[in-house]
Amino acid sequence: MDKQTKQILTSFLAIIFCVAFLWAGKKYIWNNALIENQNPDDPFASDIVPDVTGIQPDLPGTGSAESSTVSSSSWSAELTGSTLTSMTSSDTALSSSTLSQSVSTDGAQSSTISSSATVTTASDTVIKPSQGFSAAPEGYFSDALFIGDSRMVGIASYAAFPGANYFATVGLATYKVANAKSEVDNKSVSFSGLLSSKQYGKIYIMLGINEIGNDRTTTMKKYGELIQTIRSAQPNAIIYLCANLHVTAKRSAKGDAINNKSINSFNEAVKGLCDGSTIYYLDINPAFDDASGCLRADYTNDGVHPLAKYYKEWAEWFKQNVIIR
Amino acid sequence: MVFSSIHFLLWFLPFCIIAYLLAHNRMKNLILLFFSIVFYAYGAMENPGYLYLILSSVVINWIIGILMDGKGPLRQYWLTIGLIWDFGCLFIFKYLDFFIRIFNYVPLVHLPYANLVLPLGISFFTFQIASYLIDVYRRQVKVEYSLIDLGTYILMFPQLIAGPIVRFSDVQKELHRRRTTLEDFLEGLQLFIIGLGRKVLLANQLGNLWDDLANVGYESVSTPAAWMGIVAYSMQLYFDFSGYSQMAIGMGRMFGFHFPQNFNHPYLSTTMTEFWRRWHMTLGTWFREYVYIPLGGNRCSKGRMYFNMLVVWTLTGFWHGADWNFIFWGMLLFLLLSLEKSGLGKVLNRYRALGHLYMLFWIPMSWLLFAISDMGKLAVYFQKLFGRGGETLLANDWVKYFGIYGKFLIIGLLFCTDIPEKLYKRAQKSRYAPFICIPLMAAVMTGALYCIWRGMNDPFMYFRF
Numbered sequence: 150m151d152k153q154t155k156q157i158l159t160s161f162l163a164i165i166f167c168v169a170f171l172w173a174g175k176k177y178i179w180n181n182a183l184i185e186n187q188n189p190d191d192p193f194a195s196d197i198v199p200d201v202t203g204i205q206p207d208l209p210g211t212g213s214a215e216s217s218t219v220s221s222s223s224w225s226a227e228l229t230g231s232t233l234t235s236m237t238s239s240d241t242a243l244s245s246s247t248l249s250q251s252v253s254t255d256g257a258q259s260s261t262i263s264s265s266a267t268v269t270t271a272s273d274t275v276i277k278p279s280q281g282f283s284a285a286p287e288g289y290f291s292d293a294l295f296i297g298d299s300r301m302v303g304i305a306s307y308a309a310f311p312g313a314n315y316f317a318t319v320g321l322a323t324y325k326v327a328n329a330k331s332e333v334d335n336k337s338v339s340f341s342g343l344l345s346s347k348q349y350g351k352i353y354i355m356l357g358i359n360e361i362g363n364d365r366t367t368t369m370k371k372y373g374e375l376i377q378t379i380r381s382a383q384p385n386a387i388i389y390l391c392a393n394l395h396v397t398a399k400r401s402a403k404g405d406a407i408n409n410k411s412i413n414s415f416n417e418a419v420k421g422l423c424d425g426s427t428i429y430y431l432d433i434n435p436a437f438d439d440a441s442g443c444l445r446a447d448y449t450n451d452g453v454h455p456l457a458k459y460y461k462e463w464a465e466w467f468k469q470n471v472i473i474r
Numbered sequence: 475m476v477f478s479s480i481h482f483l484l485w486f487l488p489f490c491i492i493a494y495l496l497a498h499n500r501m502k503n504l505i506l507l508f509f510s511i512v513f514y515a516y517g518a519m520e521n522p523g524y525l526y527l528i529l530s531s532v533v534i535n536w537i538i539g540i541l542m543d544g545k546g547p548l549r550q551y552w553l554t555i556g557l558i559w560d561f562g563c564l565f566i567f568k569y570l571d572f573f574i575r576i577f578n579y580v581p582l583v584h585l586p587y588a589n590l591v592l593p594l595g596i597s598f599f600t601f602q603i604a605s606y607l608i609d610v611y612r613r614q615v616k617v618e619y620s621l622i623d624l625g626t627y628i629l630m631f632p633q634l635i636a637g638p639i640v641r642f643s644d645v646q647k648e649l650h651r652r653r654t655t656l657e658d659f660l661e662g663l664q665l666f667i668i669g670l671g672r673k674v675l676l677a678n679q680l681g682n683l684w685d686d687l688a689n690v691g692y693e694s695v696s697t698p699a700a701w702m703g704i705v706a707y708s709m710q711l712y713f714d715f716s717g718y719s720q721m722a723i724g725m726g727r728m729f730g731f732h733f734p735q736n737f738n739h740p741y742l743s744t745t746m747t748e749f750w751r752r753w754h755m756t757l758g759t760w761f762r763e764y765v766y767i768p769l770g771g772n773r774c775s776k777g778r779m780y781f782n783m784l785v786v787w788t789l790t791g792f793w794h795g796a797d798w799n800f801i802f803w804g805m806l807l808f809l810l811l812s813l814e815k816s817g818l819g820k821v822l823n824r825y826r827a828l829g830h831l832y833m834l835f836w837i838p839m840s841w842l843l844f845a846i847s848d849m850g851k852l853a854v855y856f857q858k859l860f861g862r863g864g865e866t867l868l869a870n871d872w873v874k875y876f877g878i879y880g881k882f883l884i885i886g887l888l889f890c891t892d893i894p895e896k897l898y899k900r901a902q903k904s905r906y907a908p909f910i911c912i913p914l915m916a917a918v919m920t921g922a923l924y925c926i927w928r929g930m931n932d933p934f935m936y937f938r939f
Contacts, residue, residue, distance in 0.1 A: 156619035156620040157619055157621075159620065159621075160619075160620060160621030161621075163621050167511075171525070306867075450691065456691030457695075458694055460867075461867065
């Protein structure tokens with residue numbers, strides 16, 4: 150038998166071995182993976198990407214699926230072979246859709262009033278006060294304190310009210326506030342230091358997204374304690390508890406703790422902490438949601454944080470929804 | 475499984491190396507093939523069909539290679555069939571939706587999209603297989619009768635998913651007979667670690683700046699921040715890609731292969747022509763060997779030569795991704811290269827400072843076209859670079875960004891030059907080499923592992939909101 154025939158025969162043996170190996174693999178390993186994809190029979194059926202605009206370029210990637218330090222490159226899809234689609238190319242067709250807004254007060258009426266009649270376009274935004282709230286007079290926010298996570302950092306960076314203070318850091322959570330430090334008036338201050346340094350007229354709190362996956366009872370207890378701390382240091386301030394902003398439908402479907410269902414339930418719990426006379430509930434979501442109750446895809450790049458210009462819109466919305474005593 | 479993941483670094487690679495070193499010489503290819511299939515299977519976990527796709531591709535090309543041996547009259551038909559299969563797969567999985575989108579611009583046409591996920595590394599292995607078939611047809615390489623050896627060549631995990639695009643003629647000898655020496659192994663290990671460091675410690679960090687700008691929205695950033703962003707993106711792309719190639723070459727060296735160099739300090743070029751001789755060199759070689767020269771290269775009329783260049787650069791652009799911006803990017807490169815060919819290049823080569831300035835402008839500019847697929851956003855970014863395109867919401871945002879990313883930008887600039895490499899080579903040769911190289915490598919490895927580990931324990935930016 151000459152060398153070439155021998156090699157071909159070995160190759161056929163290898164093919165047989167390989168087929169057997171794959172068959173066994175499919176039977177014992179992949180089946181489990183496939184069941185999760187709910188398509189046990191057709192291996193190709195699980196490959197559907199919802200977003201066709203995300204056709205990928207293919208340089209080697211910053212393996213975004215596994216090392217999440219970077220999720221940057223839109224060119225990582227081929228490398229990771231997964232259904233990652235680039236967020237940068239998301240469709241922006243929604244840019245002139247309608248804005249409806251609602252603000253709900255919780256308390257005696259305990260009802261969510263949505264003023265869906267307020268129809269505006271994104272380019273020409275007219276935000277009107279919702280029921281129970283009114284537009285802020287000049288200087289309303291000069292004695293306001295805003296406490297929050299990265300989204301509040303965004304508001305502070307791109308749409309700060311003159312005179313207002315922002316105690317906001319990336320990753321802030323209710324249980325972290327007491328030990329956190331933030332830059333206020335170019336000085337790094339602790340939370341208790343800030344509360345004792347000045348009497349505020351209004352205090353806005355927007356927290357929760359960073360602890361949305363934690364035990365809810367504990368978190369709400371922490372939230373309540375935080376309010377108590379603030380109340381005892383600032384007896385006259387109006388406290389606004391802000392709902393956590395939704396994430397996009399795509400981000401919500403990602404399969405981790407950050408999804409709109411748990412954001413909604415968290416917001417409901419926050420609403421329960423309000424009394425409607427000294428503590429009010431503010432919900433930006435109706436103004437930023439699409440028809441399915443998710444953050445609009447064209448409002449954000451990463452699915453979680455609004456673009457800078459929408460932080461401005463958000464601040465404008467704050468301005469139109471205040472309590473005047 | 476990307477190289478810069480815990481699974482790969484702490485499990486897959488050590489196991490693979492141990493098994494490889496223990497194996498008998500005749501079994502080494504089989505071991506490599508086995509681990510490569512596992513590597514691909516793991517990567518294609520969500521789309522198991524793609525494993526069958528690549529394996530059947532290997533078998534089909536192996537059979538066609540054998541059929542093309544000898545003097546058969548049907549050789550060219552077999553070649554055609556093989557190339558149709560290879561490029562057909564590439565077309566369907568990568569470009570089909572793009573063309574459907576074009577057809578759908580025609581009124582009343584509403585074709586459904588195929589919505590296929592790209593198979594892992596299909597652009598790379600298609601080019602490798604095609605080079606094998608074409609070289610066999612041209613009788614430049616001997617037909618490979620052993621499926622195991624051919625499979626090892628195509629599937630070899632170091633270069634499987636992100637290049638370098640190794641041509642069969644580069645490695646055929648080593649496929650059959652190679653020695654794994656300690657020197658080679660150590661050299662490979664160092665290359666691998668340096669590549670890993672470039673990717674994890676530099677590229678990933680610089681990439682965050684680019685992400686930050688996108689998250690803010692290009693219309694709201696300041697002009698200095700926009701320039702910083704595109705410079706950071708240029709560096710990220712370079713360190714990411716060249717780091718990945720370096721890891722591949724390093725691993726190849728550990729297994730006794732000498733893969734061709736893929737990057738040679740491209741950012742030191744003075745012309746675009748030179749840049750593309752130093753950037754992704756194996757891709758350039760591929761297009762030269764299999765497209766440019768067969769079309770006539772530069773040994774024909776001037777007009778024909780420019781036409782050939784146009785074809786090559788449009789295809790190069792298209793290879794990088796199925797979208798218009800990649801085609802425009804290829805066209806831009808064609809324009810620059812033609813200008814240089816018709817005289818500009820000589821000037822730039824003579825006055826090298828001018829050349830560097832010229833490239834300092836065009837490198838980020840060309841990557842801008844590469845980076846942003848959305849034409850609207852691209853236009854906004856472009857205007858931003860020249861002080862227009864929307865209201866800047868935070869005038870000194872670039873000060874903030876420089877505070878966070880400044881150190882990476884400066885280190886990045888240093889690593890774009892050849893100084894660190896020269897210093898390291900000198901250290902390797904010095905008497906104190908072990909006292910310099912070992913701690914340095916250990917530090918880079920630890921740093922990279924730490925960054926990866928921290929990234930993983932942070933379930934998708936969980937505490938980053």
